[in-house]
Every structure is written in C-alpha cells, then in structure tokens.
Amino acid sequence: MRVAIGIEYAGNAFQGWQTQSHGRTVQDVVERALTQIAQEPVKLICAGRTDTGVHATMQVAHFDTDARRPLEAWVRGVNSHLPTSVAVLWAVAVDDEFHARFSAEARRYRYVLLNRRIRPGLLNGRVGWTHGPLDEEAMAAAAGCLVGKHDFTSFRAAECQAKSPVRVMHSVVVRRQGDIVLFDFHANAFLHHMIRNLVGSLVFIGKGRRPVEWMGELLAERNRTLAAPTFSPDGLYLCGVDYPPRWSLPDGGRIIAAPQLLLP
Template sequence: MSRIVLGVEYAGDAFEGWQTQPHGRTVQDVVTAAVSSVAGQGVDLVCAGRTDTGVHATTQIVHFDAPVERPRSAWVRGTNSHLPASVAIRWAHEVDTSFHARFSATARHYRYLLYNAPVRPALLSGRVGWFHLPLDEDRVRAAADRLAGTHDFSAFRAAACQAKSPVRTIRHARVTRHGPYWLFDFCADAFLHHMIRNLVGALVYVGKGKHPPEWMDMLLTGRDRSKAAPTFAPDGLYLCGVEYPDRWSLPDGGRIICPPELPMVFPCSAPESRSVD
C-alpha cells in the first residue's frame, strides 16, 4: 500500500466546507468519492487544514493510502473525470507512510482578496470580499505589521475553535493594493478557526478609521474576542498552499502563493502597489 499526496484546487462557494458531512455537499465528500472510483474501493482522505463554507483553495494538500497501484496520471486525470468543474486535482505524488498532510506541515499560506469600492462586485461575487467605504492604506499596513511574531490570538478565534492553544506564530502579514483590490497575505505555522477572517475584519476597522493601528496590540494583549471586529465574509479567503520539509519533494514544496487566474492579480492597467513584510 502506497501513500499518495494530492494538490487540490477548489472553489469553496460551491460547497459547505471541506470536512465530510452526512448531506455530502463538501469538498472532502466529492474528492473521496472520485478517488475511490479510481481506486475501485473506498479510501480515506486526510487534509492539511479544513476550510469553512465559502472558503477557496488554490492548493489544499491531502493524502491517502492507495489500496491499489495506479500511475500518477490516473490519480490526476482519472480523479478529475469524476469531479465537478469546481474541483480539480493539480498533481499527485507518492511518499512513504511517515508523511502526514497535517502533522508534517511546517507552515500554511492564506490570501484574502478584498474589493474596496462603493458598489459590490457581480462577476466576482463569491470569489472576493467586499467593503464599501474607503480604506487608508498606511493605517492598514501599520496595523498588519503588528501581527508578525508569536502571539496569543484568543481575540481572533471563533467560539467553536477546537485548538488546544490559541498561541500561533505568524511569519508575515503582508498588505498589497492593486487599485480597488486589496490582497492580505498571511503565513503562519497554523491558524485558529476563523482567525484570518477575524484579522481582516480588524484591519478593515482600522482602515476605515474606527480604531488606530495600535488597537491591534490592545486586542492581542486583551485576548477578548468580544472587543474585536466582526468576522469578515469567507468569499475572499483562499488557502494558497502548505509548506513541508524538502525531503518530501512535493511540487513547489506544496506551496502556491496566489490564485493565479483571478483578474485582480494581473490588472489591465499598471497597478498602484505597495507591500511590506
């Protein structure tokens, strides 16, 4: 029995999250069924990180123990032939059984895409977040700078979060703007339930002038979720990849930093762009 790792891309607005549910309308349900069809029998999938309803992924990492031998092309093209258009297997890679999609990971990358304009988007509905009031770029970047490092993120975790500890280490929190499109990039060892959506909500509050950038410090030290901003919509959130030690030789290390097909990443006109680590 060999262990197979898959890179999975999906549009989360078509599903009710990653984790399997009795109703079967989750990403895990459809991918499990498709892989099982290629294997000729049932398989169990393990993912790097569960995504919520409406959250997308350019590279979710999953593994399963294959009960039969198949060429990599079968695990990719064969599985894709059984999947809806909103899900695709990007690649397949064989590893030994000591690999674990969740526990072998060293970092996760997420990007939140925000459309900041008076009128909500139509063509990108469900694929970007939206906020109607102007945001101050310098204030947002100054607030994001305060997030890097190891902190107790209790003020940014959901009440239903099952993590044993609220302490996480953020490697970077970058803010880049392309005209009306804002890109919030986060990399950390792991994230709490709703953590990124809660962070984006707080950054938007700072950007619209409700609080100064120093408010982020107060939230981190206060550890009180009720004092922070509301949870932002899932529409613009993307799992953009997971990092693993080089010894696994996963394609791109399992990591793709941005959603490459979305038009705001490559705007038609020269962008006004500033970013900071």
C-alpha cells in the same frame, strides 16, 4: 502506497472541506472520485480544513491505497469524476512518514478584498467587498504587530477546538492593486475564523474607525468580544502549505495556482 495530492476548489460551491452526512463537501466529492479510480474506499486527510465559502488554490491532502495506478490516474482520472468547481492539480508518491497535516511546517492564506463603491458582480462569491475608502498603509502598519509568537484569543471563534490559542505568524503583508486590497498571511497554523477576524479588525482600522494601535491592544486583551465582527468568507483562499523538501512536492506545496484575475 501513500499518495499526496494538490487540490484547488471554489469554496462557495461546497459546505466546507470536512465530510458531512449530506455529502456536499470538498472531502466528500474528492473521496468519491478517488474511490472510482481505486475501486476501493479511500479516506483523505488534508493539511487544513476550510469553512463553507472558503476557497483553495492549493490544498494538500494524502490517502493510502492498495490500488496500483499511474500517478496521472490520480489527477486526470480523478478529475473526470469531479464537479467543475474542484480539480486535482498533481499527485506525488510519498513514504508512510508523510502526513498532510502533521508534516506541514506552515500554511499560507490570502484574503482578496474588493474596495469600491459598487458591489461585485462578476467576482461575487470570490472576493470580499467593502465600500468606502480604506487606508492600506494604516492596515499594513497595524498588521505589523501580528508578526511573531502571540496568543490570538481575540481573533478565535467561540467554537474553535484548538488546544492552544498561541500561533507563530511569520509574516503579514497588506497591499493594494487598484480596487483590490490583498492580505497575505503566513503562519505555522491558524485558529478557527482567525484570518476572517483579523481582516475584520484591519478593515475597521483602514476605515479610520479605530487607530493603528488598536490591533496590538486586542492581542493583549485576549478577548474576542472586543474585536471587529467576523468578515465574509468570500475572499479567503488557502494558497499553499509548507513542507520539508524531502518529499519533493511541487513548489513545496506552496503554488498559488488561481487565475491572476482573482489573485493579482
């Protein structure tokens, strides 16, 4: 049978999602826990690989198994074998046509940025941080040009392996809640470091170091060296994946399940 699972994790406890020889990745620990319940090797396929330090309130993955277990065993049973920084939230039986990556219609990310004079203590590793005032209205205006189908070469990591730099950005929302500035991105897919590079350039604009029009110019130039440096991974969260309703995933895979303290 094929099972889809929703997973949340604190990315600063792991060295990324994708399995590594040292075994200290999210994929490694979840596969080991699944293997304990299935009593056979289990291989996970996820919707989107996250880098070291990047968190997830809703990562979606699937696996195939010959083991017959109640769905609750793939949740509470698996969680009993996981470290406290990662948890399976739900499990759903799906047909063989479901693929966590290729069936996904879009992904949602949120960047949580603390904007105050003093660095974070309680939220260290869970939020980005910049001191000095930010103009969220200027950043929101600059983000508007990102919506639509564009070549995002200027915001693509040099080691990105995607065949094409073209992505469709459905929406970008920038808003402030007290000392927290939230950046919400919704697109069909993202390039390696794309969001962190976008946030870095938006912060330049928010600080008045560049005009609002600069964002559109960067898109047109298609030159990574012209954009701002890559921003910290600390505040980046994968917040869900959009799937067609035929597979009946909880909220279509889009739940934002993290505490409101971090994601107001």
